[in-house]
Amino acid sequence: MAVANFRKKLIIAVLAAALISVAVIIFTAIFPSFCAVDNCTDNNLSPVKKNDNSVWNIAVVQGGHHQTYSELLKSFSAGIAEYGWIEGYLTEDTVNLTGTYDVLDYITEECRSDYLNFREEHRFSSEWNKTLRSENLKALKSKSEAGEIDLVIALGTWAGTDCKSLSADIPVIVMGSVNPADTGIAPDFAGDSSGNIYTLYDPDFYYDQFRLYHYFFRFETIGIAYDNSTPESRSYSHIDDLRRFSDDYGVEIVEYYTVDDHPDIEISRRSVYDAYEYLAPLTDAVIITTQNGVSSINAEEFLKPIKKHRVPSFAIDDPELVRYGVLMSFAEPDYDNLGKRYAEAFSRILNGCNVSDISTEYRRDSSIIINLKTAEEIGFEVPPGLVKASDTLYTG
Structure with a gap:
């Protein structure tokens, strides 16, 4: 017509x-x-080490390459740099980085942190392959159950869905999932996180x-x-x-x-x-x-x-x-605002807030x-x- x-x-x-x-x-x-008021009273975003004075091991999981994931990771990294978790991160250095692993390589090779480890063995990308996806999930579970991983950043719907099966003791921040409510990543989404899963979503x-x-x-x-x-x-x-x-x-x-x-x-x-x-x-x-x-x-x-x-x-x-x-x-996409919100949640979780106490309310421009x-x-x-x-x- x-x-x-x-x-x-x-x-x-x-x-x-x-x-x-x-x-x-x-x-x-x-x-x-906007950032809604939530139930966690600890608003400390400053970097801290673990109780035993060791650094936090952060895993990054993705279903495969997607431009959204790398852009979100760059904005998130700028946010945690602002709060002091990493030093030497320059936004202008990452403008032309197009892959998630490129961003992670930049963080590990060009930046410094007394608080975080983004180790290569804690990166999992399934390259949109179902067999590799199953193998990666098995390896991720094994490492998390062995106490090698303290927090997971899950990029996209595949990764977010898989990380639901991790132990409830492992906090998971899901970025870049287009509809976490319908896929069951956050099945009871109503402005609050679900269990150990944190994600921002404008319903x-x-x-x-x-x-x-x-x-x-x-x-x-x-x-x-x-x-x-x-x-x-x-x-x-x-x-x-x-x-x-x-x-x-x-x-x-x-x-x-x-x-x-x-x-x-x-x-x-x-x-x-x-x-x-x-x-x-x-x-x-x-x-x-x-x-x-x-x-x-x-x-x-x-x-x-x-x-x-x-x-x-x-x-x-x-x-x-x-x-x-x-x-x-x-x-x-509102990458800058999203990245900062995820960096805030990341900082508060490592400072002791329960994932379920941090508001996930979000309205996209x-x-x-x-x-x-x-x-x-x-x-x-x-x-x-x-x-x-x-x-x-x-x-x-």
């Missing part, structure tokens, strides 16, 4: 650009990041995104492509948030199941293309979700049927996709990213007020 249909619904907004600008500012200001972030997209486009049907085969793959789609939005706003959802977890990446990519080829002629808008078959490498290809049918597309997790042709995203070339290609005239309120505009 052509975007021309949306123009009629947006004509008031187009004529009243100033009002749109005000509306955007209001919407993006409604959900500011309304994706619901609020859908509301924002609907505010500007007033779509009646929306398409979503995702892998429905496991709770983990399903969590990346945020389908439960979309269904809640659908119920509240009367929007019809059209779903298509893709193949995300396949050893041949080309099969995953083909399933994504097939999905949008199916969805584009049936919907007023489509959501681009996180999955192996979606990346900047094949964005031009899977966007072809979407653009052909002049349908607006929204990247709900990866704003970088807007650079490569997706129309819009409100999902710019929204940024507006628009691809003006895509807007032109699908025939959507971006209201001037929306352009003015945008944080990033791509024109080529």
